[in-house]
Amino acid sequence: MNIETKAINTIRLLSVDQVQKANSGHPGLPLGAAPMAYTVFNKMKVNPKDPEWFNRDRFILSAGHGSSMLYSLLHLYGYGLQLDDLKNFRQLGSLTPGHPEYGHTKGVDATTGPLGQGISMAVGMAMAERHLAALYNNELELINHYTYVICGDGDLMEGISNEASSLAGTMKLGKLIVLYDSNSISIEGSTDLAFTEDVKARYAALGWDVQGVSDGNDIDAISEAIDRAKDTDKPSLIAVTTQIGYGSPRAGTAKAHGEPLGEEGVLATKQAFGAGEGSFIVDDDVKAHFEAIVARKQAAYDADKHTEERYRTKYADNYEKLQRALSGDFELDLFKDENYYKFDKDMASRAASGQIMNSIADNFESFFGGSADLAPSNKTHLDKYANFSASTPEGANINFGVREHAMGAIVNGIMLHGGLQSFGATFLVFADYMKPAIRLAAIQSLGSIFVFTHDSIGVGEDGPTHQPIEQLAMLRAIPNHIVFRPADATETAVAWNVALTSKNTPVSLILSRQTLKNIDGSSRDAQKGAYIVKEPKQVEKIIIATGSEVSLALEAADDTTRVVSMPSRALFEAQVEAYRESILPKAVKKRVVVEAASSFGWHKYAGDEGKLVTLDEFGASAPAGDVYKFFNITTEAIKVALNELK
The missing domain is CATH 3.40.50.970 (Thiamin diphosphate (ThDP)-binding fold, Pyr/PP domains)
Incomplete structure (x- = not known):
């Protein structure tokens, strides 16, 4: 067994061990897709010691249920995940949650899980790279990186992925490379039950460069396909034929998808890969192999940083502008x-x-x-x-x-x-x-x-x-x-x-x-979520309104009624208690809420003694003024509600 095969099998078995220990998860994808994931990570321009490096390649596991495979890779490539983290897969507070979570685990570039979202977010990443490169690059390429995706049949069944892929083809996002884990299995059984289309033909029609790799274990063929994908100005789909649950007793079946293999199944799987019975094992030669891969990546990182330094010196204003943008400091x-x-x-x-x-x-x-x-x-x-x-x-x-x-x-x-x-x-x-x-x-x-x-x-x-x-x-x-x-x-x-x-x-x-209408009294206080736009000498009643209905509320208010504009309930709830009490005193229970939309959620502000001028049925086709009158969202209706308050 050569070292690359052993490394791939280590990814597989670490993933299986995570699922088995948690008694929850998806072992099928890692067993089938580990070779392509290993190949992608080998080719990616990354530095695990600087995981936020801006000019790194991005990786999106759109099939986020295969998260145990991603965690195995992040551990082996030195992103900071320890074996103890893998052993806590899917446990409360762990760095290895059930689906990848951006901002929670180093090396995770997007939160994925809902199928189709990952590949669609990747289109946005590729668009951002293309746009920023056009804004900042000159003879020095400050921005030049790829976005890689591993997706599955489920991702490509979801309509969102076709929308995003259509736009990617139109925009010719040549630095977007998607590897399609084509294992022909879904939770209910064979994908033939509901998915018989020619995916490669569809993507060709969407304007993508399309390739196929017939053996998901052939890392040389996968590597060559990625290299060819970099030579086109189109986004690339590489359809890799795999077997879900490869090497396990459940290989090629729907049962391999979303449940642990069981102790006997795990043992049989390890025997199939020539491994021992131990769990969470990374042999020294495998560890050294991954360390060597990471060391080789250092040269590309150093060269990129050298280019960045030259750019900073020669184009200081542009460089500073980009740094501010990256930090979110837009100086508005x-x-x-x-x-x-x-x-x-x-x-x-x-x-x-x-x-x-x-x-x-x-x-x-x-x-x-x-x-x-x-x-x-x-x-x-x-x-x-x-x-x-x-x-x-x-x-x-x-x-x-x-x-x-x-x-x-x-x-x-x-x-x-x-x-x-x-x-x-x-x-x-x-x-x-x-x-x-x-x-x-x-x-x-x-x-x-x-x-x-x-x-x-x-x-x-x-x-x-x-x-x-x-x-x-x-x-x-x-x-x-x-x-x-x-x-x-x-x-x-x-x-x-x-x-x-x-x-x-x-x-x-x-x-x-x-x-x-521009409202007398509207102000920057709106940033607090709610504020007073009309204040009587003595407050006996309060109208709470939003948007276009604030004008109606002002017209309806009498000399004892405070009018509160509440453009954002979330911002209002974030204010200190003293401010919220100053706007909506608990002692003033005579309240009317006005919004030309569902009443759902407004009872909290109206209170038990309040009234709602809202709408809990669908609208109608007519000029806007007529529709407001028909559904009784009017100044007169607000006045009636005020008069009904006891």
Whole structure:
């Protein structure tokens, strides 16, 4: 047995041991895919001693259920995972959770698990690399790296992966290399039950360079395929035929996928690979082999750092700009200027947002995002910049096409890559398509920005299919996520301040299609989530409203009613108790909550004695004013609710 075969078998058996000890996990993928993973890691430009090195190659295990294989690799390559960490696989507080978690385990470049998200985030990473290279490279290549993915059949069944792959082909992301673990098995049995398409033909049609490796154990063939993939300007799919659970008694069966092999199965597997009965074994020659691989990588790292030093000396301003971007220090002095928050005319918050975004972009080269074919409606086009494309990679406007699912994941991938501030935009009702990506942004503590316009029944004639009702409640339910629905242009300016300074929390901006009045009393206090916009001499009642309904609340308020604008419940809940009490005193129980959306979640603020002017049914097709009247979201309805308070 040569040393490479022994090294691969060590990856396999460490993975099997992790699953068996935890009595939970997925042994099938590591047994079949270890040779391709070993080959990819050997070829990757990385330095385990500097795992955050910006110009490193990225690796995404899109089939995140195979995490034990990734942890085995990270241990063997010296990323800091110890054997004790592998022995704590899937245990509370361990560095080896059930699916890879970004920011938790060194060497993990993305949190994966929900199938299709990983490969889609990888598209964002490849886009970020291409864009930054266009911005900063000259005769010195400061940015030049690949994004590698290992995905499975399940990833390619999910529709999100096709959306993202279609865009990758259109953009000719030649530094994206995907290895497809084609084992023809899913949880229910053979993939033929539900997946008989020609994947290679599909990817060729999407504009990818496609290769096949017929034997998943042939590391020379896999290596040659990766080398060929680097010679094309297209993204690459390398379909590697493997056997799930290779070497185990369950090889080639669905039963190999998602449960431990059992003690007898583990022993039989080790015997098949010529290994002893011991668990978590790494022989000295295998350890030395991996140390030698890592040592060889040092030369590429040193050469890259030398180039970086030359760049820093010759192009100091550009280098400093990039370093600030990488650290998230964008120096947006615009937010300190009081004039930034002042507007001389009424406008829809989407229009105010568009104006604000372009003001920001005038001196902010790190903006990189776009809309799902709705930029004219979302007002998210950055006028100073070209569109990002295969021929104009320096362009900052991304044309995502009608691909909301992929857009969310791609934005996350750009943020994971670093050096850019990304955003994606669509109508609020289509947040449903993006929820999994928004959730992953929150889990990964990414500062992704999601712009949602057409925020209410104010959409009008487009009718119930396009009028969001329950979407705000859904978005607000996501932990570590700021939902901000501004009441006017000033609050919209505050919203963008919040979005660009919330480094570890994704922000969803909820913007109107219809014109909103500029409110006397709106201010930067909106960044606290809720504040007083109208204060009577004596407070007997409180109206709490958001967005376009704040104007209605102001019209309805009498001389004893305080009006509170609450653009962000999450930000309000983050304030100290004394501030929250000053805005919503517990002693004032006569309250009305107003929002042209679901009542879900508002009872907390209305209290047992309060009233809700909300909407718990789907909308209707008619002009916006008529729809508001039909569903009784009006000044008169608020006055009635106030009068009914006892």
